[in-house]
Amino acid sequence: MTSYKLLLLPGDGIGPEVMAEVEKVVAWLGNAGLATFETEIDLVGGAAIDVHGKPLADATLAKADAADAILLGAVGGPKWNGVAYDIRPEAGLLRLRKELGLFANLRPAICYPALAEASALKPELVEGLDMMIVRELTGGVYFGEPKEITTLPDGSKRAVDTQVYTTAEIERIAHVAFDLARKRLGRVASAEKNNVMKTGVLWKEVVTRVHQEHYADVELEHVLADNCAMQLVRRPKQFDVLVTDNLFGDVLSDVAAMLTGSLGMLPSASLGAIDAKGTRKALYEPVHGSAPDIAGKGFANPIAMIGSLAMCLRYSFGLGVAADRVEAAITRTLASGARTRDIASEGTKVISTAEMGDAIVREL
Amino acid sequence: MTSYKLLLLPGDGIGPEVMAEVEKVVAWLGNAGLATFETEIDLVGGAAIDVHGKPLADATLAKADAADAILLGAVGGPKWNGVAYDIRPEAGLLRLRKELGLFANLRPAICYPALAEASALKPELVEGLDMMIVRELTGGVYFGEPKEITTLPDGSKRAVDTQVYTTAEIERIAHVAFDLARKRLGRVASAEKNNVMKTGVLWKEVVTRVHQEHYADVELEHVLADNCAMQLVRRPKQFDVLVTDNLFGDVLSDVAAMLTGSLGMLPSASLGAIDAKGTRKALYEPVHGSAPDIAGKGFANPIAMIGSLAMCLRYSFGLGVAADRVEAAITRTLASGARTRDIASEGTKVISTAEMGDAIVREL
Ligand SMILES: CC(C)[C@H](C(=O)O)[C@@H](O)C(=O)O
Numbered sequence: 001m002t003s004y005k006l007l008l009l010p011g012d013g014i015g016p017e018v019m020a021e022v023e024k025v026v027a028w029l030g031n032a033g034l035a036t037f038e039t040e041i042d043l044v045g046g047a048a049i050d051v052h053g054k055p056l057a058d059a060t061l062a063k064a065d066a067a068d069a070i071l072l073g074a075v076g077g078p079k080w081n082g083v084a085y086d087i088r089p090e091a092g093l094l095r096l097r098k099e100l101g102l103f104a105n106l107r108p109a110i111c112y113p114a115l116a117e118a119s120a121l122k123p124e125l126v127e128g129l130d131m132m133i134v135r136e137l138t139g140g141v142y143f144g145e146p147k148e149i150t151t152l153p154d155g156s157k158r159a160v161d162t163q164v165y166t167t168a169e170i171e172r173i174a175h176v177a178f179d180l181a182r183k184r185l186g187r188v189a190s191a192e193k194n195n196v197m198k199t200g201v202l203w204k205e206v207v208t209r210v211h212q213e214h215y216a217d218v219e220l221e222h223v224l225a226d227n228c229a230m231q232l233v234r235r236p237k238q239f240d241v242l243v244t245d246n247l248f249g250d251v252l253s254d255v256a257a258m259l260t261g262s263l264g265m266l267p268s269a270s271l272g273a274i275d276a277k278g279t280r281k282a283l284y285e286p287v288h289g290s291a292p293d294i295a296g297k298g299f300a301n302p303i304a305m306i307g308s309l310a311m312c313l314r315y316s317f318g319l320g321v322a323a324d325r326v327e328a329a330i331t332r333t334l335a336s337g338a339r340t341r342d343i344a345s346e347g348t349k350v351i352s353t354a355e356m357g358d359a360i361v362r363e364l
Numbered sequence: 365m366t367s368y369k370l371l372l373l374p375g376d377g378i379g380p381e382v383m384a385e386v387e388k389v390v391a392w393l394g395n396a397g398l399a400t401f402e403t404e405i406d407l408v409g410g411a412a413i414d415v416h417g418k419p420l421a422d423a424t425l426a427k428a429d430a431a432d433a434i435l436l437g438a439v440g441g442p443k444w445n446g447v448a449y450d451i452r453p454e455a456g457l458l459r460l461r462k463e464l465g466l467f468a469n470l471r472p473a474i475c476y477p478a479l480a481e482a483s484a485l486k487p488e489l490v491e492g493l494d495m496m497i498v499r500e501l502t503g504g505v506y507f508g509e510p511k512e513i514t515t516l517p518d519g520s521k522r523a524v525d526t527q528v529y530t531t532a533e534i535e536r537i538a539h540v541a542f543d544l545a546r547k548r549l550g551r552v553a554s555a556e557k558n559n560v561m562k563t564g565v566l567w568k569e570v571v572t573r574v575h576q577e578h579y580a581d582v583e584l585e586h587v588l589a590d591n592c593a594m595q596l597v598r599r600p601k602q603f604d605v606l607v608t609d610n611l612f613g614d615v616l617s618d619v620a621a622m623l624t625g626s627l628g629m630l631p632s633a634s635l636g637a638i639d640a641k642g643t644r645k646a647l648y649e650p651v652h653g654s655a656p657d658i659a660g661k662g663f664a665n666p667i668a669m670i671g672s673l674a675m676c677l678r679y680s681f682g683l684g685v686a687a688d689r690v691e692a693a694i695t696r697t698l699a700s701g702a703r704t705r706d707i708a709s710e711g712t713k714v715i716s717t718a719e720m721g722d723a724i725v726r727e728l
């Protein structure tokens with residue numbers, strides 16, 4: 001049986017806590033003979049700054065490059081907020097995405113029936129919501145040059161960020177979105193601001209062409225990013241796959257995640273291109289952040305992290321059966337009424353991070 | 365009595381319909397001796413493209429420059445979607461903002477009690493919502509250079525947009541936000557992405573300094589734009605004044621507007637700097653767009669447009685009494701049960717755009 005090399009990067013805040021629960025699931029899968037993993041663990045983000053003076057050591061990057069897949073907890077926290085731009089915890093995550101070429105960020109926004117009432121939206125608007133945001137992750141304003149602050153002769157400053165997109169970058173993310181739509185409801189919405197941005201003009205043009213040339217069976221709709229944000233709030237179930245650039249994707253995927261009422265539940269995958277051997281680099285992480293305010297208290301919900309492992313089993317290793325098993329265990333655990341603090345309604349019994357992890361392992 | 369020069373730019377789609385209702389209110393104010401206006405009307409957007417071949421004729425810009433204030437309906441529509449970037453209807457609006465130096469866009473998001481149930485959010489989350497978004501409107505990625513699409517040797521393309529912010533641009537918008545907060549609940553939230561963008565780093569730095577030097581009595585909080593979008597959905601009432609850049613402001617203000625459940629109700633003001641004579645350029649327009657799908661049907665809600673006139677009376681002419689009068693008439697009209705289609709709940713009697721305008725005039 002193949003043994004998969006898994007690099008675990010717990011990171012900061014609640015990262016290590018939720019990672020500990022995923023390790024229980026990994027161990028169970030190995031013992032059950034469903035999948036064998038060689039796991040290695042390393043530092044990223046603030047935890048790496050504390051030890052190495054930078055958020056992603058070169059040795060860690062080398063391990064990430066050699067791994068079959070990476071599971072990441074979360075990075076960042078107020079402790080490192082004062083530090084310089086390039087050595088902030090987030091810089092480690094951005095470098096990892098860029099160096100490994102993880103251009104396709106998949107963020108499912110699913111409203112679990114048992115949790116619909118936790119949404120800020122009226123339940124009927126979100127019940128059954130199951131959309132997939134496909135966010136471009138290695139281009140746009142995140143990485144474009146120049147990106148600098150200069151001091152003017154009078155002592156005042158001028159800051160510049162640059163958003164760049166090329167035909168090739170847009171083509172490959174469009175393919176990811178259309179391919180996913182084919183396995184889902186067959187609908188893609190593409191969001192940009194072509195009325196204001198040249199990158200939006202090119203984005204719309206390329207997505208339109210890729211659609212015409214290869215995916216006539218899929219339905220394509222173009223939507224302006226500001227209107228898209230509105231529509232997400234107004235009638236989220238109109239969306240199946242939503243593809244957008246790095247910066248709009250950052251904001252829109254957070255809106256979509258919040259709609260589900262269960263931020264602690266949502267996994268994500270960041271995928272690279274498929275190489276000659278048919279493999280691709282991949283990093284899996286929860287949508288939620290490092291939540292420093294609740295770190296160390298056992299409040300964190302490990303489901304997003306464990307769900308990220310399920311995505312990893314499916315997308316990186318083709319282990320659909322094992323992935324289904326993990327997801328079914330999560331569903332059964334929730335159905336049994338197990339609730340961490342973030343998803344508990346008033347009066348419900350609340351269990352800890354570790355208890356939730358144990359409950360899921362019992363249901364496996 | 366001073367006579368104010370008012371330029372009316374109805375624009376496209378439902379623009380002319382809602383502008384017709386504001387003209388009734390303007391006429392009433394004149395007859396009642398509350399304010400005298402010289403009004404002039406001109407083309408902008410698609411309507412101007414059809415006549416002049418461009419969305420903002422130089423003569424129109426000159427009139428706008430000479431006016432004491434501008435009321436604008438809305439621009440854009442599918443008819444002009446195929447045309448080149450610089451002659452799209454939106455280009456006229458952007459040029460108007462830029463040439464007149466309308467750097468401060470004020471967008472109140474108010475949830476009218478009678479309409480709370482029209483929100484996608486649970487009523488208790490939005491009832492009583494009264495926040496003000498202050499969006500920087502003449503800088504950032506909307507106007508930065510380079511902004512271009514180039515063709516590469518292999519025939520593929522590369523698009524670039526540039527986001528620029530200077531100390532001076534951030535300072536003046538920060539002052540607007542803090543000054544407004546002083547007259548409200550005394551709280552400002554400033555949204556950027558300083559963890560990814562250099563303009564965000566400078567934004568945070570300058571807002572922090574302006575706060576320390578001039579507004580120690582106001583409470584300031586920094587929030588990342590993605591988290592801000594989430595918080596708007598999760599717990600909108602936490603915000604009083606929210607200040608942000610042009611692009612984030614575009615998206616976040618649309619989210620906030622949608623929360624109120626009454627997009628057809630929300631006015632906005634775009635203000636320039638105060639000059640030596642104590643006056644400032646100003647344009648007032650509804651938050652909603654041109655809604656081409658319902659144009660010409662009498663479905664449009666004129667309240668956002670009439671509310672924009674009220675903002676104009678208050679901010680441009682210091683006519684607080686007249687402004688109060690218009691706003692009170694709107695409130696009474698709503699309380700009497702008058703509803704256009706967008707704000708009607710099931711089973712309510714629906715009235716037309718003109719009927720709503722007449723009802724408001726009767727309540728004046
Ligand atoms: C931590 C931060 C750099 C990151 C981003 O902006 O991409 C985060 O918000 C995300 O969405 O993964």
Ligand SMILES: CC(C)[C@H](C(=O)O)[C@@H](O)C(=O)O
Pocket residue numbers: 195196226454457458614
């Ligand atoms: C019409 C468009 C150019 C404009 C913008 O992006 O600013 C609109 O969305 C707005 O918010 O006023």
